[in-house]
Amino acid sequence: MIETIRAAFVIARRDFTAIIFSKSFFFFLLGPLFPLGIGVAAGGLGSQVSQDIDNPVVGVSLSAAEAEKLTTARVRLSQSLGSQSMPNLIILKDFSGEETDIISKLDSEKSLTAILSGTLSSPVLTGSERDVKRWRGKIALLAETALSQPATVDVQTNFVKQTQSSSKRIQLLTAQAGQAILILLTMILAGMVLSNLVEEKTNKIIEILAAAIPMDAIFLGKLFAMLGMALVGITVWSTMGFSMAYLIGGNWSALPSPAVGWPLFCLLMVVYFSMAYLLLGSLFLGIGAMATTVREVQTLSMPVTMGQLLVFFLAYSSITKLGEPLEWFAVLFPFSSPFAMIARAAQMDNVWQHGLALAWQGLFTLIIIRFSVMLFRRNVMKSGQAARRRSLFSRITGK
Template sequence: MIETIRAAFVIARRDFTAIIFSKSFFFFLLGPLFPLGIGVAAGGLGSQVSRDIDNSVIGVALNQEEAETLLATRARLIGSLGSKALPELIILPDFSAQEPDIIAKLDSEKSLTAILSGTLAAPVLTGSAGDVKRWQGKITLLAETALSRPATVDIETRFIGQTGSSSERGQLLTAQAGQAILILLTMILAGMVLSNLVEEKTNKIIEILAAAIPMDSIFLGKLFAMLGMALVGITVWSTMGVSVALLVGGNWNALPSPAVGWPLFCLLLVLYFSMAYLLLGSLFLGIGAMATTVREVQTLSMPVTMGQLLVFFLAYSAITKLGEPIEWFAVLFPFSSPFAMIARAAQMDNLWQHGLALAWQGLFTMIIIRFSVMLFRRNVMKSGQAARKKSLFARVTGK
């Protein structure tokens, strides 16, 4: 094992140095500018998830008669305005409308966006600043319509720091952003493993290396060299992005905070990118073991790329379904696991699950590498049973 790791380090250092100090690496750093435009154009993919997220519910703490009148008014207006134009209203029975009780209710009930108290003539809307400002006009419309007489209602607003509902929506947005970053970076960078291996197969360099170093070491070294190159590129892109953001300015506090906190979330983002890269890169190594020409590479890698998009869509659709079977499947399936787990990091603060997930993904990466080595030996080094049969046939026929 020590010799394997040492030999892998030699290969990784050789490949990493050759790539970083090449002229093409500079142009590689310009690569994200193109998928960035594609990512912006594909923003409509999240419409269904956004509809699941944006389900605003306002608790009504009025007297029973006024509360029922308000709900009946909403039912009438929905026919002309549509269900999404007005927030959902639920009556809070036997609820004290005192301010401390309202704040406690909003903190404990994640389903509630805000609470309407007071009277129809003098309503009071309590919630986070963003939620209150968003729904203040619609609540005023409902109150004025419910009064059934010409009247102007001045709604009183009370702001609290952040409700459970607004916090949950912010964490979901962070989960979406984390998954989008992972899939873009993985698809940009993982293909370089394949092109590097095919190039060395064409030049017969890989066979020279295989004569002196175990194949496991060669594959591990190449995989981690490409990962190191990817991390260098990400560091450059991140530094440029942060520098531009600091120059432009902005409200950093407005960023929705993930459940585990930003420092740990960023660390997990790097770790899960590494695992997604290693998983896909090891699969590409297996493809490179079977391919002999660039055309074969394109033919064999296309299903893998499409499959990667499918597992991303699987994890993306499971963001709003924590704990459901489809979300557990996304967590346990190795290729979708990094995307599903970064979403969990944004929404759940328990850390032990990430250790288990990283270990599971690492184990599956090693299994794929071993299988890729077997394919390479059989198809390139001709050390499998098929090669022995061919050698026997040559001896018998004299060809």
């Protein structure tokens, strides 16, 4: 085992040095400029998730008669302005409407965006500053319509620090961004493993290495060398991005905070990218072991690329479904697990689950690498039981 690790380190150092100090690496660093346009164009993919995230619900703490008038007014306005333009209303029964009870209700009910209290002629809207400012005008319009009078209704505001509903939306936005960054980086960088292996197969270099070093060490070394190259590229891109953001300026405190906190979330982003890269890279190594020409590589890698998109769609659609069967499947399926778990890191503050997920992903990576080595030996090195049977058959038949 120690000899395998030592040999893998030699291969990794060789490949890493050759890539980093090559002229093409500079142009590789310019690669993300081109997918940025694709990323912007793909923004519409999150429309359904955005509807699940931003589904505002306003609790109504008015008298029964005034609450009925308000709901009737909402129905009338929704028919003319559209239902999405108006907040959903929930009548809070057996509710005092006192300020302390309102704040307690907002903290305990994750579905509530704000609470409307007082009277229709003098309403009070309580919630986070963002939500109150967003819906204050619509609530005033609803009250004026309910009163059926031309007089303008002045909605009083009462800001609370942060409601459960606004906190949930912020964390979901962070989960969306984390998944999008992971899939973009993985798709850009993972293909390098495949092209590197096929190139060395074509030049017969891989066979020379296999004669001196165990194949497991060669595959591990190549995989981690490409991962190191990817991390160098990410470091350069991140430095450039943060430098530009710092020069432009902005309110950094306004960034939506994940449930585990920014330091741990950033660390998990790096770790889960590494696991997603190793999983996909090990799969590409298996494809490279089966392919003999560049055309075969393109043919075999296309289903994997399409499958990668399907895996991302699976993880992306499960963001708003924590604890449901679909989300659990995304967590347990190895190739979608890194994306699903980074979404959990944004929404759940328990850390132990990430250790289990990383162990599971690492185990599956080793299984794929082992299987890829077997394919390589059978298809390139012509070793193994199948090769021995062919050799025996040749000796018997004389062919």
